[in-house]
Amino acid sequence: MLPFARAQQDDIWSLQECIDYALEHNLNVKNAQLGLQTSAINLKEARESRYPNLNGGVGLGLNQGRSIDPFSNDFTDVSVISSNFSLSASVTLFNGLRTHNSIKQSEIDLRANSLDLEQTKLDIQLQIALAYLNILFNEELLASAEAQVAATKVQRERTAKLVEAGTLAQNSLLEIESQIATEELNVVNARNRLEQSHLNLMQLLYLDPAQPFGIEKPDLESIEIAGSLLRLEELYSSAAATQPFIKSNELRIESAQLGEQIARSFYYPTLSFSATALTGYSSVTQQVVGAEERVVSQSVMVSGVPGIEGSFPLTISQTTLVPITDKTPYFDQLNNNRRAVFNFSLNIPIYNRRQVRSGVERADIARKQAENTALLQRQNLNQNIQQAYLDAQSALATYRQTQKLIEANELTFRNAERQFNLGVINSVDYLIAKTNLDRARYDLIRARYDYFFRTKVLDFYQGKPLRF
Numbered sequence: 138m139l140p141f142a143r144a145q146q147d148d149i150w151s152l153q154e155c156i157d158y159a160l161e162h163n164l165n166v167k168n169a170q171l172g173l174q175t176s177a178i179n180l181k182e183a184r185e186s187r188y189p190n191l192n193g194g195v196g197l198g199l200n201q202g203r204s205i206d207p208f209s210n211d212f213t214d215v216s217v218i219s220s221n222f223s224l225s226a227s228v229t230l231f232n233g234l235r236t237h238n239s240i241k242q243s244e245i246d247l248r249a250n251s252l253d254l255e256q257t258k259l260d261i262q263l264q265i266a267l268a269y270l271n272i273l274f275n276e277e278l279l280a281s282a283e284a285q286v287a288a289t290k291v292q293r294e295r296t297a298k299l300v301e302a303g304t305l306a307q308n309s310l311l312e313i314e315s316q317i318a319t320e321e322l323n324v325v326n327a328r329n330r331l332e333q334s335h336l337n338l339m340q341l342l343y344l345d346p347a348q349p350f351g352i353e354k355p356d357l358e359s360i361e362i363a364g365s366l367l368r369l370e371e372l373y374s375s376a377a378a379t380q381p382f383i384k385s386n387e388l389r390i391e392s393a394q395l396g397e398q399i400a401r402s403f404y405y406p407t408l409s410f411s412a413t414a415l416t417g418y419s420s421v422t423q424q425v426v427g428a429e430e431r432v433v434s435q436s437v438m439v440s441g442v443p444g445i446e447g448s449f450p451l452t453i454s455q456t457t458l459v460p461i462t463d464k465t466p467y468f469d470q471l472n473n474n475r476r477a478v479f480n481f482s483l484n485i486p487i488y489n490r491r492q493v494r495s496g497v498e499r500a501d502i503a504r505k506q507a508e509n510t511a512l513l514q515r516q517n518l519n520q521n522i523q524q525a526y527l528d529a530q531s532a533l534a535t536y537r538q539t540q541k542l543i544e545a546n547e548l549t550f551r552n553a554e555r556q557f558n559l560g561v562i563n564s565v566d567y568l569i570a571k572t573n574l575d576r577a578r579y580d581l582i583r584a585r586y587d588y589f590f591r592t593k594v595l596d597f598y599q600g601k602p603l604r605f
Contacts, residue, residue, distance in 0.1 A: 148349040152604070155265050155342060155352070162343050163261050169254040176250040180243040186236050189228035196221045213421050221417035222471070229409050233402030242395040245388050252385035259381065259597070261341075266593055266603040268338040272352055274586035275331040281582055282324045285575050289317050292571075295558060309564035316568055320575075372598060373522050379600025380518065386511035393504035400500035403493040407484040414477050418470045423462040431459050522598055529591035536584040543577040550574040 150158075160166055200217040229236065293313045300310050339346055377383050432454055440448030465473070486493065553570035556562045593603060 149351045149353055151353045152266065152269050152355075155269060155338065156262050156603070159261050159265050159342055160258055163341075164343075165257050166254070166261060169250070169257045173247070173250045173254050176243070176247040180240070180247050183236075183240045183243040186239070189226045191224070191226045194221075194223040194225070211421075215421060218420040219417060221415065223413055223415045225411065225413040227409055227411035229407065231406070231408040233405030233407075235399055235402035238395045238398050238402070242392050242399065245392045245395070249385045249388040249392065252381035252388070256381040256385065262603050263594070263597045264341055265338070267590060268334065268341055269352060270586065270589055270593065271334045272331065272338060273354060274582070275327065275334045276354070277582045277586065278579065279324065279327040279331050281578055282320065282327045285578075286317060286320045286324055289313065289320055289571070292554075293317060296564070299558070299560065304560040306563075312564040312568060316571070369523065369526050372526060372595065373519060375600065376518060376522055376598040377515070380598070382514060383511075383518070386507070386514055390504070390507045390511055393500070393507040397497065397500040397504050400493070400496040403489075403496065404486065406486070409482045409484070411480045411482070412477065413480075414475070416471045416475045418467055418474070420464070422465045422470055424465040424469070426463045427461040428458045429461060430456050432456050518598075525591065525594045525598065529588070529595055532584065532588040532591045536581075536588050539577065539581045539584045543574070543581050546570075546574040546577045 198217075198219045198221075200219070205212060293310070296310050296313050300307055335350060336346055338352075339348075339350055344350065433456075434452055434454045436450050436452050438448045439451045550570045550573070553562060553567050557564065557567035596603065
């Protein structure tokens with residue numbers, strides 16, 4: 138895997154590598170892909186339901202005692218071993234367009250699930266981008282906090298020299314030391330927030346927190362702050378056209394409407410055609426294999442013969458042909474016993490204990506639920522866009538105002554620093570000016586990144602690539 142290989146080489150991840158890795162390993166994405174595969178299988182099954190089915194059957198039986206040969210219908214007193222084979226096919230000729238609508242419904246469900254997958258991927262990309270940006274934000278805060286400590290330590294050296302020269306009181310140096318301790322605590326807190334933001338991104342990527350991990354730092358300073366934002370109406374129109382879940386909800390309404398038609402199809406008769414080919418074998422079936430001549434003798438009493446008194450026996454002999462039989466060979470029987478059965482069947486629903494009507498009512502409710510879900514998500518989208526738009530406007534206004542504030546605080550601090558070094562003002566006034574400048578710098582970093590956060594959300598709703 139390319140992203141993972143890159144991470145193993147230098148432990149530095151770009152935003153695109155994070156997104157690619159997340160899309161490949163995120164479990165929500167994998168579940169959406171499995172759902173799409175299931176929809177594809179359902180569509181194949183629905184399409185195949187238009188064709189005849191084909192089934193084979195094999196049977197083996199043993200009859201003992203007096204029984205009937207299943208193929209000659211002769212009584213026999215010996216054990217009969219029989220086997221039969223069948224091949225049957227059936228096809229539905231009409232079922233109220235149920236099959237046709239089921240295919241259309243499966244096609245729509247496949248498209249809807251495909252859009253759901255795309256929406257899941259977009260949501261993951263937004264989460265990754267915001268987590269990535271949060272790391273950059275906390276890195277800026279940490280760098281700013283460390284720079285403040287460094288600047289205050291330089292001032293401590295100056296203050297120590299002024300105290301030695303008697304220009305400033307010892308208390309001024311102690312107050313500077315206290316300020317350094319406070320700023321060092323700010324560094325610790327900033328480093329903890331940075332580590333937490335790293336952990337958040339690694340958890341989104343399903344990476345081991347013990348693994349070395351860093352991110353590329355883009356040049357955000359070169360990104361110009363927009364003078365204005367899109368109008369709210371344009372933003373919503375763009376989101377409605379680009380967000381996959383909007384189209385997915387519309388498709389699910391169509392699917393629910395087809396589901397209602399499918400449920401109503403059970404009111405109609407079902408016409409089917411079936412054909413079956415059969416053959417079999419019986420162990421007692423005989424066939425004539427030849428004939429032989431036999432002399433048959435019979436004694437009869439003869440009387441009334443002139444010249445002979447009384448009756449006397451007379452033997453009469455005649456020659457006749459007697460058939461010779463043997464068991465019919467197995468495959469000869471299979472060939473002789475072939476037969477076919479063709480059947481048309483019409484199933485007319487008359488009373489089905491309210492099953493069809495209940496199915497129609499449930500399908501109608503499902504359609505209404507799909508419509509309400511689509512409307513609810515459109516309303517949520519509208520509200521989310523309104524909030525995102527307001528947040529972006531507020532962030533832009535805050536950033537501009539903070540720029541003005543930091544310019545004023547920088548002038549105030551420079552003046553206070555000169556006066557403090559000359560001993561004109563005490564350390565309290567100096568530290569107040571420095572604290573105000575430090576706070577303004579923090580606020581500027583926060584305002585700038587807050588603006589980036591908000592604009593990336595607006596880019597997401599406009600379907601723009603999430604890039605820095």
